[in-house]
Amino acid sequence: MLEINKLHASVIDIENSEILNGIDLTVNKGEVHAIMGPNGSGKSTLANVLMGRPDYEVTGGDITFQNQSIIDLAPDQRAHLGMFLAFQYPAEIPGVRPWQFLKSALDSKAEATGEQKMSVRNFSKLFDEKVQAVGINPALVKRSLNEGFSGGEKKRNEMLQLEVLQPTLAILDETDSGLDVDALRIVAEGVNSMRSPERSFIVVTHYQRLLNYITPDVVHILVNGEIVKTGGPELALEVEKDGYKEYLSTSEVTA
Amino acid sequence: MTLVTSPDAVDKFSSAYEKFTVEKATSPNWVKKLREQAWSTFSEIGIPTKRRGNELWKYTNLQPLTALDFYAGHSGSVTTARIKNSAPWDDDWHTLVVVDGKFSSELSRINDIDGLQLISLNEAIETETDDLKSLLATLAGKEEYAFSALNTAFLDDGAYVSVAEGVKIEQPIHVVHVTSESVESRAVYPRLLVDARAGSSIVLIETHLNIATTSQFSAPVVEIFQGESSSLRHYRVQMENEISFHLGTTRVSQQSDTDFTSTSFAVGAQIARNDIHSLLDAPGASCTLHGLYMTNGVQHQDQEISTTHAKPGGTSDQFYKGILSGKSQAVFSGKVIVMRDAQKSDASQKDLNLLLSRGAEVDAKPSLEIYADDITASHGATAGHVDRDTLFYLQSRGVDEESAKAILVRGFAEEMLNEFEPTALYDFVERVTDERIPVLLSESDTIGTA
Numbered sequence: 001m002l003e004i005n006k007l008h009a010s011v012i013d014i015e016n017s018e019i020l021n022g023i024d025l026t027v028n029k030g031e032v033h034a035i036m037g038p039n040g041s042g043k044s045t046l047a048n049v050l051m052g053r054p055d056y057e058v059t060g061g062d063i064t065f066q067n068q069s070i071i072d073l074a075p076d077q078r079a080h081l082g083m084f085l086a087f088q089y090p091a092e093i094p095g096v097r098p099w100q101f102l103k104s105a106l107d108s109k110a111e112a113t114g115e116q117k118m119s120v121r122n123f124s125k126l127f128d129e130k131v132q133a134v135g136i137n138p139a140l141v142k143r144s145l146n147e148g149f150s151g152g153e154k155k156r157n158e159m160l161q162l163e164v165l166q167p168t169l170a171i172l173d174e175t176d177s178g179l180d181v182d183a184l185r186i187v188a189e190g191v192n193s194m195r196s197p198e199r200s201f202i203v204v205t206h207y208q209r210l211l212n213y214i215t216p217d218v219v220h221i222l223v224n225g226e227i228v229k230t231g232g233p234e235l236a237l238e239v240e241k242d243g244y245k246e247y248l249s250t251s252e253v254t255a
Numbered sequence: 256m257t258l259v260t261s262p263d264a265v266d267k268f269s270s271a272y273e274k275f276t277v278e279k280a281t282s283p284n285w286v287k288k289l290r291e292q293a294w295s296t297f298s299e300i301g302i303p304t305k306r307r308g309n310e311l312w313k314y315t316n317l318q319p320l321t322a323l324d325f326y327a328g329h330s331g332s333v334t335t336a337r338i339k340n341s342a343p344w345d346d347d348w349h350t351l352v353v354v355d356g357k358f359s360s361e362l363s364r365i366n367d368i369d370g371l372q373l374i375s376l377n378e379a380i381e382t383e384t385d386d387l388k389s390l391l392a393t394l395a396g397k398e399e400y401a402f403s404a405l406n407t408a409f410l411d412d413g414a415y416v417s418v419a420e421g422v423k424i425e426q427p428i429h430v431v432h433v434t435s436e437s438v439e440s441r442a443v444y445p446r447l448l449v450d451a452r453a454g455s456s457i458v459l460i461e462t463h464l465n466i467a468t469t470s471q472f473s474a475p476v477v478e479i480f481q482g483e484s485s486s487l488r489h490y491r492v493q494m495e496n497e498i499s500f501h502l503g504t505t506r507v508s509q510q511s512d513t514d515f516t517s518t519s520f521a522v523g524a525q526i527a528r529n530d531i532h533s534l535l536d537a538p539g540a541s542c543t544l545h546g547l548y549m550t551n552g553v554q555h556q557d558q559e560i561s562t563t564h565a566k567p568g569g570t571s572d573q574f575y576k577g578i579l580s581g582k583s584q585a586v587f588s589g590k591v592i593v594m595r596d597a598q599k600s601d602a603s604q605k606d607l608n609l610l611l612s613r614g615a616e617v618d619a620k621p622s623l624e625i626y627a628d629d630i631t632a633s634h635g636a637t638a639g640h641v642d643r644d645t646l647f648y649l650q651s652r653g654v655d656e657e658s659a660k661a662i663l664v665r666g667f668a669e670e671m672l673n674e675f676e677p678t679a680l681y682d683f684v685e686r687v688t689d690e691r692i693p694v695l696l697s698e699s700d701t702i703g704t705a
Contacts, residue, residue: 053647076650093648096662096665104662
């Protein structure tokens with residue numbers, strides 16, 4: 001489904017700012033991959049580069065999704081192919097209501113893929129169902145997108161979008177260590193309920209805690225912009241026990 | 256006041272004024288006197304020029320206006336269909352139509368309601384001398400302001416709204432000021448006087464519509480008198496064509512415990528100034544002045560917003576939002592004066608701007624002038640761009656770049672649009688905004704850059 005080959009990326013317009021130093025990663029259909037690493041290792045950058053954030057520039061290598069190179073595609077085109085990024089800190093957008101925004105997102109996708117746009121009536125029905133499923137306060141979704149939402153409400157809102165958009169690859173950027181237990185649960189419930197043989201996930205996280213709720217198929221350790229170790233769920237537990245110290249030193253030696 | 260004016264500009268109006276005084280030789284003496292006084296004020300001031308030291312006109316250059324000649328040409332025909340097409344409209348509203356400053360009884364739709372008088376200003380001048388005499392041109396006309404003076408010098412008809420004590424009118428009263436088609440450039444002086452007596456309550460919509468395809472000059476004056484405990488919800492919609500000049504004056508006088516709430520929607524004209532002043536003349540008055548302005552091309556929108564707290568316990572709130580693109584310019588000059596007697600006043604001022612292009616400029620000048628010691632006040636102004644993170648967020652959900660930009664601009668306008676409560680009015684400002692956003696974005700170059 002997703003193949004990352006020798007991916008190099010740096011901050012746009014800044015020389016010698018390479019953050020990703022040749023990443024190789026394959027995510028197959030239905031798999032859940034966890035990407036762990038210390039602060040500043042580049043894991044959040046990886047999540048954002050996959051989605052095409054304009055702050056970064058791919059300087060080498062390739063990313064293919066559904067057998068198509070996506071590095072020259074705009075973020076919305078990647079979304080139309082079935083990619084999704086759940087943000088650690090979703091933007092607060094005054095004056096824009098979640099309903100309206102998600103309808104536009106689906107309309108744009110329908111337009112791009114030549115499908116028929118969903119009627120307002122059918123969309124409203126779908127939206128109401130998902131609002132209930134995710135457990136978001138219906139009064140909230142009438143308000144401006146994320147404006148004045150609590151941390152937990154923002155997470156629920158991200159999961160609501162995940163549910164409505166039904167991507168084939170969802171990337172969750174949960175790099176921050178400050179996630180409370182509630183927020184962790186919300187994200188985990190979202191992922192677990194959406195897990196299917198047709199859908200893959202990349203969960204980016206600093207701590208193992210989130211993986212108590214989501215059992216990954218594969219765990220990668222990312223240090224200094226490189227994947228230094230790949231293993232099963234047990235790898236996350238090792239990191240929990242021993243930290244990243246061991247990887248930091250090997251990386252420094254090889255660097 | 257220092258004379259930083261263009262005396263030559265006065266000449267452009269003097270032959271028209273002489274002709275006008277001959278035509279109006281039979282007007283009542285007190286009206287003639289008002290005109291003469293105003294003309295003498297205007298002749299002294301002239302059309303203000305942008306010059307060092309002329310603080311009120313520092314950012315607004317009227318040179319393009321003074322370069323034009325204005326004729327007293329014939330007015331073209333105006334139909335209800337034409338107005339409905341370009342202005343907010345609801346058959347249930349009380350609608351007064353004023354064409355080129357002259358009240359049109361054919362186009363107006365006035366329902367008979369006890370305690371509500373909706374007539375032409377000329378009719379009011381003829382019949383209601385005493386009441387009117389004590390109000391007309393007392394707020395706008397004698398002040399040292401070029402455009403209210405000019406309007407008063409050419410005072411001739413307009414609309415008159417009078418609401419009797421305790422009368423509450425549910426349906427909005429809509430005053431449509433239309434500038435008709437004309438080959439030549441004309442100066443028009445629409446005038447509206449509102450006498451809202453104690454305990455009354457009305458919704459007043461004022462639309463400035465220009466259906467000419469040529470450059471016109473409109474200098475409307477609105478005077479509003481609010482008796483104690485009255486409530487007035489005011490809306491102002493400015494839809495001049497983009498080669499015209501609009502220099503509007505609104506003056507409000509509020510008695511105790513009154514509520515004046517106004518929201519303006521200003522999108523038209525090449526050069527426009529919305530000069531509004533409210534005087535909180537008695538204790539416990541509340542005044543809210545809000546508005547949205549949008550500019551593109553080489554448009555210039557100037558919001559000259561002032562509130563004077565003369566007596567204690569008043570509340571004032573100024574809040575404007577602007578969206579600018581192309582090489583357009585906007586000015587927000589907000590002023591709150593709290594006089595020594597006006598203790599326990601509460602004043603806030605805010606101007607937020609969204610700049611969509613590098614060529615657009617906003618000069619925001621919120622100011623507080625406070626002579627009382629026990630008050631609460633806050634003010635602030637910002638000018639910003641749509642940020643790249645927000646755009647990325649929307650795009651990551653599959654919204655294409657153009658739609659994402661439109662959503663963000665629209666989102667910025669939303670809270671102001673929501674203030675337009677009457678359904679037909681909301682629908683109108685929403686439609687104009689939605690049509691305008693692609694135009695603004697087509698002249699945009701900063702959006703999505705850090």
